[in-house]
Amino acid sequence: MGKIRYLWLPALAVLATMLRYHAFSQTPYANGWDSYFYLVQLKSLETTGHMHSPEASLIYPYLRVFYWITGDYVTGMKWAMATLCGLWVALLGSMDFSPSGQKAFMPSPCALKGADPDAPKRILPLWALFSPHLTYFAAQYPKNLLGLLLFLFFVRSLHRPFPGKTAWLVPAALLLLNYFGHRMTFGLSVAYLVLFLFFQYGTRLLDRAALRKWAFAVVGAIVLFLLAGQVFPGLAHLADLGRLGGLLRPTPQFAPWSFVQTLGWQRMSPWWLFEIAAVTGFFVWSLVVAFRRKETANLPMLVLCAALLFPFMEWSSTGLAWRCWMVFVLLAPLAGMFPFGKKAGVWGAALLLLASFFSWKSYQPALQDPDYAQFEKITLRTQAFFGNSLRPELVIAHNALAEYFTFTTGTDAMPWLPEYTIDSTRLWRIAAGVHLPTLQYFSGEHNLQRIKNLGSHYFLLPEQVWQAALARAHAEQDTVFLETAESWRNPWKMRPGWLLRRKGG
DSSP states (O other), X not given: OHHHHHHHHHHHHHHHHHHHHHHXXXXXXXXXXXXXXXXXXXXXXXXXXXXXXXXXXXXXXXXHHHHHHHSOHHHHHHHHHHHHHHXXXXXHHHOOOOOSSSOOSOSOSOOSTTOOTTHHHHHHHHHHHXXXXXXXXXXXXXXXXXXXXXXXXXXXHHHSOXXXXXXXXXXXXXXXXXXXXXXXXXXXXXXXXHHHHHHHHGGGGGSHHHHHHHHHHHHHHHHHHHHHHHHSTTSOOGGGGGGGTTOBOSSOOOHHHHHHHHHOGGGSOHHHHHHHHHHHHHHHHHHHHHHHSXXXXXXXXXXXXXXXXXXXXXXXXXXXXXXXXXXHHHHHHHHSOOOOOHHHHHHXXXXXXXXXHHHGGGOOHHHHSOOHHHHHHHHHHHHHHHTTSOOOSXXXXXXXXXXXXXXXXXXXXXXXXXXXOOOGGGEEEEXXXXXXXXXXXXXXXXXXXXXXEEETTEEEEEHHHXXXXXXXXXXXXXXXXXXXXTSTTSOOSBOOHHHHHHTTO
16 A cells, blocks of 8 residues: 555645635635734735734744735635645655554554554545544634644654664754744644653653753753743743633533534534544543553553543633644544454545545534624724724724734734823724613713714724723623623733733733
8 A cells, every 4th residue: 555655645635625725715705713813914024024923933934835826815825724734634644653663662553453554544644634623723723733734743753763873853853843833732742752752761761860861951952942932932932821820620621512512513514523523432432442451552642632631621712721622633533543444444434535525514614704704894994984084003803803904904903902002092992792872871972973883783982982981881880781891802901921922022
């Protein structure tokens, strides 16, 4: 199968790219909640030579290539995300966890008796080709997916090292590359390295001589990490620990069920629900088999994936537990033991290939993405309101709308209160979801003409009018109004310190 694989893997990668591009092209707008943030950065880089918010991430040179090829920001973004999916398919098909002459703590993901040793190489890329979760992940978190690709390259380099005394240089270089990919996947790379060394060398790592070497290496790595955090903006830094506040909770949650409940099964296709159930069941089965029957498996990946499902993390759609779950679904198939014989594996691969021509429809922009068509109308009405008069210096609006507004108008918008001094006459807000008569009441009769109805329960008004309305609502203890007025739809906090550090100050 070796020679055939070099032909069919590129073919699968191209097919995966085309299917994902077809899925992303269901909407003329950019895909996902964060895409316009990347496009704001890219547009600023192209037009001014520097980023809107300094960030030394590899995602931006990657996106620039596709912008140069297509000549369009949104189309280039779609092709870039689709290509990441194709690369993921190809990389999964090339993975091999055999240690090749090293201690055989994980000779193959197919350690079970009678299992086809080629099953992972056959099924893993086709599973990724089929995966609705991969499509959604690429649309929502392209930088994370690029980081996961770099993470898998790093994992691959550990299991298939180059010969010679300088073999460590390749994993070291890929670990460094992961630092510029994504902070979460860089953390995964470090964690995987620790697990790999532990399972590879065991108690030999605790020898006095070994401890001295490792202590030197760890101290050196920490120093480099701290220095790099000062030099390169927007990357992993000690300030990021601030986002871990409130991470743990006393009661457990089960991420697969929490995810379906939060996103809503109505917004998920049967294909996607099947994938979630299959991946979760397969992982739990592999975990039980590996530790109860002591079957060999990819133990570092198995333990890492188990940690991603840690049940005592606080669950929210913007929290770490959510991101860990999203990554888990993509990595868990690499951690399992495939029980398939050759015949079952071939039939399974064929069914996955067939299902891939339907599962791409699981991505539904109308249900899973922000309403960018609505945002376009709101943006145009806002522009018409200001006309040729003095335009605002900053507009406060909720996430996604703020990024879309910035990209299309060139006027700064953000989902935070400004932490810097700004002329009150040039600071405006697009409020969302509040009851207009209630807003007018709290704003006072003298401010009625300063509130512009943009439609779809969006309202444009000066920030000082909004703050006055909030103060009066607090004084009168109108909890119904405040519940909406101080929510993600109506930003009411300043940026935290760790985010300011990420944004370059």
